[in-house]
Amino acid sequence: MSIKRSKPIDRLYDDVADADLVVVPDAPLASAINRRLDRPHFGPFAITPRRLAARRRETAEDRLAFLEVIEQTDLPWKQAAYTIGDLLQCWEYQGHSNAILDYERFDTPATRAVVDCVGSLETTSRKLTEYRIDPTAYESIAVVGESQLTALERSILPDEYESVDRFCEETFTLPPVRIFDSPTAIIDAVLDPLSSETADDVAIVLDSGSQYSPLIESALESAGIPFYGGPGFTDDQDHRAVIQLLRCTVAGSDTRIETVQPLLTCLDTAVEIEHDEKRLYEVDEPEFDWLCDFCSRAPELTISDALDAYEERAGCTLGTFRAELERIGLADEPITEAAIDRLTFYLDTYEVPIDRENEGVLLADAKSASFVDRPVVFYLGLDDAWTHDSPRRPWVDRDEVFDRNLDGFQSLLQSGRNQYYLVQDTAGGSPVTPCLYFEELLDEEFDRFSDLDALHHTRTFREVSDGFDKELTDVPAETITTLSQSSLNTYANSPRDYFFGRLVDGPDKDYFAEGNLFHDFAEFVVTHPEFIDEDVIKESVSVMLEETRPFHREVDIDIQRTEYRVGLDTIVEYLRENAPTETDFLTSTSGWGTNTFAEYFDRPVDSPVTERWFEDGALGMKGKIDLVQSPAHLVDFKSGTRKSASQVTKHAALDPPSDEPNFQALLYLTYYRSQRPDERLEFTFFHFLETLDDVVTGDGALEDCLTTISYRPITFDEFVQSRVVFDELCEEAANDCNKTFSKTSYETYLEVFDVHQIPRTRDTDEMAESPFGKALLDRTIDDVGDYKYVKNGCTQAFRHLCSYRKENYFIEDIDEFEAFVEEQLDDLNRYRTGEARFPVEGRAGEPNYRYVNNRDLLLTDERTPNESSETVEGVDR
Structure with a gap:
């Protein structure tokens, strides 16, 4: 099959110019033909069946029927809407109002009630049922696109008329699709040739439910270009804000600020994004006082009262909204969840008519239009959302409906003198599926738009004549000289995520707030150990609950109380058993910011061993050390899940890189080595909530909270050759290893190192298969004997040697990290x-998206160089 060529509108007019009446399937086609009428004509010329029968503009009869049914019957709103939809659809396909009762499954009391109610209304369907074209009133009658008329529409036709095909025998060659990187790039391409002067020459066809719809509407509005056919009643921001205000009243105490930000924006009271995840009723901001007060009074108010309150607060009048509330009987209803659900269902189901200015760019819905009469037509998306869903009802011939929709699609694609198909080839890293009608029409196989004849475009930035003037200056980029461990982790996972993290603010998180409080408490305990007792800990828990209350639901408070108490108790226990020693080598600090507990208990915090900030431009590193426990021992407090030493070093590995990069221990030990270069250093992660479950059940051990990584001021090769390591193989390793190496000598052990270098690996098998591993096994067998325990003992020795790499850093590790x-x-x-x-x-390749903070900003598909810079024909810039 191929695309049938649609007759140009001028040629189609020539085919019907001599007729007295022209019946067409859709209103835009009728208007286009009428605009070309070049002779005086009394009465309608080109017209749709519904308008011909009703003698007025077509109205949304499903909405009018719904309003009548909910007034005349007690049917639930959803049941009424679905039944009305089935009734009108069956009527359309079968030609009379009672046709639905011929189907046993649909012959129900509810259906009969709706049939009785709707059948008597002055709807266009009823007018069509009763109307027949009087052949004596017209000398000639032409019907354009008869196959696209429904059974009800065809029922008005006389016995004799001229059928005019919308298509000719020629075929239509599809112009190349134009592939862009993103929806915003497509919008920029559309707006580039547009202006207020050229707006009347352009139509934009899109799926009204797609992301293109709000984007193009917003862009046209910002550019001051008139348009029509776009936003409906429910798209009005004030109308949406009223619904959100109503929803706030029944959302409960767990309402988060991010859910009401659109409402606050409409009221010009939006707050910083940092508050987004906090509960509305627990944030002390004057902007929220009005909203919280209104919500507290809501049980005594009606929906009309809510509208009054919004109008007064926003300084606007919403007369159409008020009239619609009265029309559906909800204006005086108390504010309840059920009433709000009915209101939102009605607004989501039916389009409330609004007055429009029919000038400017025409926005046409791809599923409603089959023709647009503009010289230049842009088609946005053309994906599977353009495909109609054929009704699954027994009165519907799905094949006939498919053919009708296919003809409409073919006709729509050819509207205008110049057509531009603007698409994406991928979205979110996945191919975009073209509209399924293409598969039926094109004589070639394809899975995505790039398989077709396509032009690839990179994004172009249009000039803006109004609004902000840009003054370009040559400003050198600021040089970054140091990285924190968190920035390095993010950068190693995805440099672009790191970049956006520096540009985009994010909301405060509960775990950040809790972590800061735990750190403040630890600093307070170090400074005032003698002050800490049961009463202070209990009071500190209350302080934490108060500080974090905006994040937590009331039902979670007891759980949080237990968690905070266990965390504080564990911190106190650790610091009592591991009090900082030898602090005279450090200078006092003035504190790192403010300390919540210092302020609450009115005691200063000025410890030289806590919250030690460092920034070393020579090393390119910066950070904050939670606790200097001793001159050679650093401690970091963690509220998250404990990781073993092996996991810590694995995630900090440079080769191969980890997909969960975490360089904290390595970075801090690297910096501290520069301060104490020839000492063995230790870095301990203290996970003070690790034993939470055990403590609750009465069994918790402090050592289960600790993970320690060491730095040894020696190379790995030198270290494993030391007498200390050999003695450990003889005495402290696994049994067969002890037995094997206690029967050989240190000199024999060293002989292997004279011939082969030990590999720097964490993997036991890799070391065993290396030349060093094979040589050590052979030399040990020669010296001890070819016994099974010797082979097993060597395997245990390899495991023991690898363990040093998993729990320690050596000179070369720090050098490589620098x-x-x-x-x-x-x-x-x-x-x-x-x-x-x-x-x-x-x-490590593709980012680990569990640790990406700005996923929506990362475009992952490959970009293709711009292959075309053509201008848009038919629109003068």
């Missing part, structure tokens, strides 16, 4: 100067 940070800073600053884009992929 070079790594320098390399990352060089790349980062190169991206910042614009030499290349910040890549999406990190060191």
Whole structure:
């Protein structure tokens, strides 16, 4: 099959010019033919069946029928709406109002009640049923696109008329589709040639429920270009805000600020994004006082009262909304969840008519139109959302409906003198499926738009004549000289996520607030250990509950109380058993910001061992050390789940890189080595909530909260050759290892290192298969004997040697990390100067999206260079 060529509108007019009456399937086609009428004509010329029968503009009869049914019957609103929909649809396909009762499944009391109620209304369907074209009133009658008329519409036709095909025998060659990177790039391409002067020459066809609809409407409005056919009654921001105000009254105490931000924006009282995840009723902001007060009075108010309150607050008058409330009988209803549900169902189901100015760019819905009469037509999307859903009802011939929709699609594609098909090939990393009608029409196989004849476009930025003037200046990019461990982690996972993280603010999180409070308490305990007792801990729990109350539901407070109490008790226990020692090597600090508990208990915090900030430009590192427990031991307090030492070093590995990068221990030990270069250093993660479940059941051990990583000021190769390591193989390793190496000598052990270098691996099998591993096994068998326990003992020795790599860092590890940070800073600053884009992929390839903070901003599909810079014909710029 191929695309049938639709007759140009001028040629179609020529085919029907001599007729006295022309019946067409849709109103835009009728208007286009009428505009070309070049002779005086009394009465209608080109007209749709419904308008011909009703002698007035077509109205949404399903809405009028619904209003009548809910007034005349006691049917639930949803049942009434669905039954009306079935009735009108069956009427359309079968030609009379009682046809639905011929189907046993639909012959119900509810259906009969609706039939009785709707059948007597002055609807256009009833007018069509009763009307017949009087052949004596017209000398000639032409019917255009007869196959696109429904059975009810065809019922008005006389016995004799001329049938005019909308298509000719020629075929239509589909112009190339134009592939863009994103919806916003498509919108920019559409707006580029548009202006107020050219608006009347342009139509834009799109799926009204797609993302293109609000984007193009917003863009046209911002550019001051008139348009019509777009936003409906429910798209009005004030109408949506009234619904949200009503929803607030029944949402309960767990309402989060992010859910009411659109309402606050309409009322010009929006607050910073940092509050988004907090509960509305627990945030002390004057902007919320009015809303909270209104919600508290809502049980005594009606929906009309809510509308009054919104109008007064917003300084507007919503007369159409008020009239619609009265029409559906909800104006004086108390504000209840059921009443709000009925209102939203009505507004979601039926389009409330609004007055429009029919000038400017025409926005046409791809599923409602089969023709638009504009010289230039843009088609946006053309994806599977353009495909009609054929009704699954027994009175519907699905094949006939499919053919009718297919003809409409073919006709729509050819509207205008110039057509531009603007599409995406991928969205969210997945191919975009073209409209299924293409599969029926094109004589080639394809799965995506790029399989067709296509032009690829990169995004172009249009000039804006109004609004903000841009003054371009050559400002050098600021050079980043240091990275924190959190920034380095994000950058290693996805440089582009790191980039957006510096541009986009995010809301405060409950775990951030809790973590800061736990850290404040630990700092307070270190400074005032003698002050801490049961009463202070209990009071501190209350302080934490009060500080975090905006984040938590009332039903969760007892759970949070238990968690906070266990966390504070564990912190106190650890600091009593591991009080900081030898603090004289550090200078006092003035504190890091404010400390909640210091302010609450009115005691200063000025400990030299807590919250130690460092920033080293030479190393390119910065951070904050929670606790300097001793001159060679750093501690970091963590509220998350504990990881083993092996997991910590694995996620900080440079080769191979981890998909969960975490360089904190490595970065802090690297910095601290620069301060104490020849000492063995330790870094401990103290996960003070790790034993929460055990403590609740009465069994918790402090050591289960600790993970310690060591730095040894020696190379790994030198270390494993030391007498200390050999003695451990003889005495502290697994049994067969102890037995094997206690029967050989240290000198024999060293002989292997003279020939082979031990591999720097964490994997036991890899070490065993290396030349070093094979040589050590052979030398040990020669010295001890070819016994099974010797082979097993060597395997245990390899495991023991690898364990040093899993729990320790050595000189070469720190040296390599210093070079790594320098390399990352060089790349980062190169991206910042614009030499290349910040890549999406990190060191381990595709980002681990569990740790990505700005997922919606990461476009992951490959970009194709612009292959066309054609201008849009037919629209003068």
